[in-house]
Amino acid sequence: MWGLMEIARVGFFSKLKEGLAKTRNGLVAKIENLFQGQSEITEELYEDLEAILVQADLGVDAALNLVETLRERVKAERIKEARRLTEILKEELKELIGEPGKLAKNPEGPTVVMVVGVNGTGKTTSTGKLAYHLVGEGNKVLLGAADTFRAAAIEQLEIWGERSRASVIKHQMGSDPAAVAYDAVQAGLSRGSDYILIDTAGRLHTQTNLMQELEKIGRVIGRAMPGAPHEILLVIDATTGQNALSQAKLFSKAVPITGIILTKLDGTAKGGIVAAVADTLKVPVKFIGLGEGPDDLKPFDTDSFVEALFERD
Ligand SMILES: Nc1nc2c(ncn2[C@@H]2O[C@H](COP(=O)(O)OP(=O)(O)OP(=O)(O)O)[C@@H](O)[C@H]2O)c(=O)[nH]1
Numbered sequence: 001m002w003g004l005m006e007i008a009r010v011g012f013f014s015k016l017k018e019g020l021a022k023t024r025n026g027l028v029a030k031i032e033n034l035f036q037g038q039s040e041i042t043e044e045l046y047e048d049l050e051a052i053l054v055q056a057d058l059g060v061d062a063a064l065n066l067v068e069t070l071r072e073r074v075k076a077e078r079i080k081e082a083r084r085l086t087e088i089l090k091e092e093l094k095e096l097i098g099e100p101g102k103l104a105k106n107p108e109g110p111t112v113v114m115v116v117g118v119n120g121t122g123k124t125t126s127t128g129k130l131a132y133h134l135v136g137e138g139n140k141v142l143l144g145a146a147d148t149f150r151a152a153a154i155e156q157l158e159i160w161g162e163r164s165r166a167s168v169i170k171h172q173m174g175s176d177p178a179a180v181a182y183d184a185v186q187a188g189l190s191r192g193s194d195y196i197l198i199d200t201a202g203r204l205h206t207q208t209n210l211m212q213e214l215e216k217i218g219r220v221i222g223r224a225m226p227g228a229p230h231e232i233l234l235v236i237d238a239t240t241g242q243n244a245l246s247q248a249k250l251f252s253k254a255v256p257i258t259g260i261i262l263t264k265l266d267g268t269a270k271g272g273i274v275a276a277v278a279d280t281l282k283v284p285v286k287f288i289g290l291g292e293g294p295d296d297l298k299p300f301d302t303d304s305f306v307e308a309l310f311e312r313d
């Protein structure tokens with residue numbers, strides 16, 4: 001008999017596998033063909049591997065480092081057969097990605113989470129899915145509709161509020177987003193919410209005034225509740241490739257990013273971006289988006305991620 005935990009774990013893993021199918025069929029299938037296609041480990045094999053990794057958006061630096069480590073281990077451990085490289089590559093990929101990060105939890109009251117990022121990356125959807133996830137864990141969640149810029153944004157968040165059984169604090173369209181954030185935190189404090197999630201408007205990292213607005217929202221949240229926001233999550237669209245890294249660097253200059261939500265992994269064969277983000281940004285990937293449904297945001301876990309990526313059908 002399987003316990004509930006076991007069923008949940010298997011469900012989590014198959015969803016992960018399904019969401020990563022494109023990367024598995026692209027990146028990983030190519031690697032496996034390379035390793036199975038010849039018996040010996042040659043210089044050419046290393047070069048081919050490097051090319052495959054770069055193509056999968058792992059980034060040149062991370063790809064070079066990974067292949068170099070592989071080379072060293074093959075030498076040190078006197079490995080001769082190419083087919084044994086898969087296991088080593090998996091181990092080194094886990095090492096490169098590092099420990100996953102958990103969502104912050106304020107032990108003394110509500111945890112305030114601000115969600116930021118470039119237009120259309122999946123901020124509102126991820127905020128809604130995060131609410132769904134947290135409510136499912138038994139938390140009381142409040143959403144703050146601080147995207148007052150786009151007409152449909154408030155309504156979009158309200159739909160997510162209904163879906164996830166979280167209440168929504170909103171003002172009129174065009175009003176000051178910092179004031180919405182302030183009210184949301186105040187409401188969360190007085191209602192005894194466990195999490196207050198603040199959705200913000202999409203902005204390009206090159207729009208200086210909008211980046212300053214983000215900084216202001218953060219500051220005003222801190223005025224409503226000292227120590228808040230406890231988490232500032234940057235939403236990155238996995239399909240934008242290496243450009244995502246420069247977005248992250250510029251957002252980090254405006255507000256202290258504490259974690260990454262990497263969305264739309266289901267829509268790309270270049271899931272290597274996870275490793276590039278984890279390796280270069282020094283900010284942990286905390287959640288990954290694997291689809292548009294409420295259950296399609298998953299806490300990021302390095303081990304399950306790499307295992308699901310390499311698991312055969
Ligand atoms: N396939 C897939 N689609 C996603 C994922 N996350 C978000 N989307 C879709 O991406 C589109 C944009 O999502 P939004 O949440 O509205 O993005 P946003 O960042 O809030 O957009 P703005 O507020 O306009 O900046 C929607 O159609 C979402 O359903 C994901 O993980 N996978």
Ligand SMILES: [Mg+2]
Pocket residue numbers: 123124125147153200201202
């Ligand atoms: Mg939005």
